[in-house]
Amino acid sequence: MATQLNRFSSDRLRWLSLRLAFCGIVVATPACHLPSLRGPLPGPAIPETVTQSAIPAGSPTENSANFSVDEFFHDSRLSSLIHEGLANNQELRIVQEEIQVARNEIMSRQGAYLPFLTGGASAGIEKPSEFTRNGAVEDQLEILPGRSFPNPLPNYGAGLNFFWQLDIWRQLRNAKDAAFFRYLASIDRRNYLVTKLVAEIAENYYTLMALDQRMITLNETIRLQSKSLEISKAKKDAGRGTELAVQRFEAEVKKNLSEKLVVEQEIIQTENRINFLAGRYPQHIDRDASNFFDLTLRPLSVGVPSDLLRNRPDIRQAERELYAAGLDVKVARARFFPTLAITAGVGYEAFNPRYIVRPEAIAFNVAGGLIAPILNKKEIRADYLSANAKQLQAIYHYQQLVLNAYVEVVNRVSKAENYRKSLDNKKLQLSALTTSVDVASKLFDNARAEYVEVLLAQRDLMDARMEFIELKREQLAAMTNAYQALGGGNMFQNMAPAPPRIMDKE
8 A cells, every 4th residue: 555655656746747847848948049139339429518609608507498488488478379379289189188098008008917807697508419429418417316407408607707817027017117108208298299389389479570570661661662752753743853763663662562461461371370379260469579679588508418318308208218118128028938827717507597596506617827939939039029129219219319409409509699699790781771771862862862872772771671580580489499499398297197006116
């Protein structure tokens, strides 16, 4: 007897050892054949300071992105338009719903690694053939003494089912963490759209003021030319002038009247662009262009390049997506290893509903399964390599955004400063041309200058005024875009809905 027990124990240990060895081979085999991943090429090093030529002399030290819209623009009308746009813009609302979708994705991924418990009821009927094993066996069996199985055989059941895939390789939790980073990236995408919306509304607002000044300049030019036209007609009637002078001044007046209609159309389109951004139908935009030439914004300050990484939402978005891409690689890698799942069920089952509540009708099952890929892993290998390629794309995209942000800041800040210096020179030109028009008009009135000199002086003055208006508009646009390039105008960065749960720790 003892010999038999020893033999039984020895056989059992041998069988258990074989099973453990097999499981070890199943687990270890995929890890021995993991494809090698490619690493990224190094990107350009971020400079420690911004190019000094881009920084205006006497600039404040605090980064301009830290100032609110009201502080930077200090224009109540413009601030009102911006706040209305942030509240009503449809594109912002669309992106806000994308944030909700990303938030729901976290909950979906979180539920994937938690146990599933389902309940249900079933009813059915079965009639096996008498020429099969099941039919022949049932024909010989009795449910109760003297009572055969019903034919056909009904089946009623109700119970609970349990399923749990154990996340032994963090595959499911890494997928949830990747969804969390993409949720944060969607918030940063919305915040970047906010900065662009602020800059576009402000730029169009200043364009509208510039168009008003163009209209004022055209009206003033038409007034001067109409006066010269009347003088030309008077000289012609007095025999001291010719029809040529009359026609030339007449042509100039008509040309500028035609230009006024073009400017009026541009005003309508610019107003409606602002209305569209503000989420409202066409209406008048309240503004005061009287101080357009003296309009100043808060001086620009770029801080240090590392401020861009902290302040610019598009860079933060790329950083979040980079983290998510790295987790996707881990998720794809886990597919090479076995998955362990536990299934169980408990309930009542009987061929007659009146027996279903009896203790004898209880049925249950418990099972565990370990499944690992052995052959034909091309799909898993391809997904793993594709995840690596997407991770490299995310790295290069991040490097590109950082480089582009630095270039944008340097270009826009230097543009604002150079246009400011150009305006100073243009003011001197305007002063000289205004004097020349007065002198030419007086000489023409006294028949000491030809009409061509007056015509050219008026035309040069109008062109110079138009250039001055355009330079001022470009300067304001450059400052607005520099504010946006620095990450300014991001008003909602702390107003995103909280995710369902923070990331799991390693």
